Amino acid sequence: xxxxxxxxxxSITSLACIDVFGSYxxxxxxLPRPAKGNLIPNLDKEADGNASLVASxxxxxxxxxxxxxxxxxxxxxxxxxxPSGLAQQSLSKDSYxxxxxxxxxxxxxxxxxxxxxxxxxxxxxxxxxxxTPTAFSGRALAFAxxxxxxARPFLFDTRGDRVWLWLDASFDPRQVLVSGSxxxxxxxxxxxx
Amino acid sequence: xxxxxMVVDDSTTVRQEVVAILGPAGFDMLEAMxxxxxxxxxxxxxxxxxxxxxxxxxxxxxxxxxxxxxxxGLTTPFVMLTTEGQPELIARAKSLGAKGWIVKPFAADLLxxxxxxxxxxxxx
Numbered sequence: 001x002x003x004x005x006x007x008x009x010x011s012i013t014s015l016a017c018i019d020v021f022g023s024y025x026x027x028x029x030x031l032p033r034p035a036k037g038n039l040i041p042n043l044d045k046e047a048d049g050n051a052s053l054v055a056s057x058x059x060x061x062x063x064x065x066x067x068x069x070x071x072x073x074x075x076x077x078x079x080x081x082x083p084s085g086l087a088q089q090s091l092s093k094d095s096y097x098x099x100x101x102x103x104x105x106x107x108x109x110x111x112x113x114x115x116x117x118x119x120x121x122x123x124x125x126x127x128x129x130x131x132t133p134t135a136f137s138g139r140a141l142a143f144a145x146x147x148x149x150x151a152r153p154f155l156f157d158t159r160g161d162r163v164w165l166w167l168d169a170s171f172d173p174r175q176v177l178v179s180g181s182x183x184x185x186x187x188x189x190x191x192x193x
Numbered sequence: 194x195x196x197x198x199m200v201v202d203d204s205t206t207v208r209q210e211v212v213a214i215l216g217p218a219g220f221d222m223l224e225a226m227x228x229x230x231x232x233x234x235x236x237x238x239x240x241x242x243x244x245x246x247x248x249x250x251x252x253x254x255x256x257x258x259x260x261x262x263x264x265x266g267l268t269t270p271f272v273m274l275t276t277e278g279q280p281e282l283i284a285r286a287k288s289l290g291a292k293g294w295i296v297k298p299f300a301a302d303l304l305x306x307x308x309x310x311x312x313x314x315x316x317x
């Protein structure tokens with residue numbers, strides 16, 4: 001299969017985010033992409049003004065693609081997306097330790113989204129090295145201009161809450177990817193040797 | 194007391210998730226926050242039946258932890274529990290003696306089944 005790099009990135013990034021949240025029982029609906037001049041909105045204004053926000057960043061590098069993935073949403077969405085075995089334990093925005101847990105899980109979700117993107121790019125012979133994620137939180141998060149003019153913004157809705165995702169990556173948009181390399185193991189696979 | 198399983202992951206939530214799945218299934222759970230921490234615990238505790246180990250972690254990644262464990266003569270079985278799925282990495286872990294590879298997010302019943310099989314445990 002042949003496809004333009006930019007089209008492959010758009011489709012697998014959006015799907016990776018939907019699939020990861022879906023695997024933790026949180027359904028996402030993709031909304032129209034933010035306008036080009038508004039790639040990095042002020043989250044505090046776009047969200048409910050009192051929303052408590054959390055964001056995670058994971059860097060990656062490779063011969064064909066390098067940059068960072070940024071995931072941002074509300075405390076409530078991350079708390080709702082916790083693994084089912086832990087979901088019955090409710091988290092409070094008033095608890096310092098619960099904020100630590102929410103940042104920890106936001107980091108892991110960002111890591112899992114990037115993991116999916118990485119695994120889906122592998123058959124196109126695009127290989128990425130992924131760094132360890134980091135997360136931060138606050139009430140008035142806003143982000144500087146993306147490093148890459150090709151940054152891909154994605155916006156999702158879940159029960160009225162927003163999930164923002166940016167793939168701030170440098171790549172050659174004219175590059176045509178050809179699939180055919182060995183596929184990666186898929187999410188949920190259990191391989192015993 | 195069931196077989197002891199150590200989960201090595203820099204995410205507290207992932208460790209808690211694994212403990213919440215395997216603890217009720219009868220396993221005695223131990224946690225480590227990265228490869229360095231995991232290696233220390235593995236060297237000091239002789240009764241660990243299985244290590245469930247993330248790959249991408251700060252300080253020391255899971256592949257390096259596995260390599261050093263083997264270099265130091267530790268034969269405890271490892272299963273890598275990771276978002277990574279690249280064939281080269283899987284082959285590398287296998288060549289170092291890992292017994293399995295699980296790609297996150299994972300299903301609880303499959304995790305229990307794999308851990309029971311690899312520990313020869315009928316716990317739970």
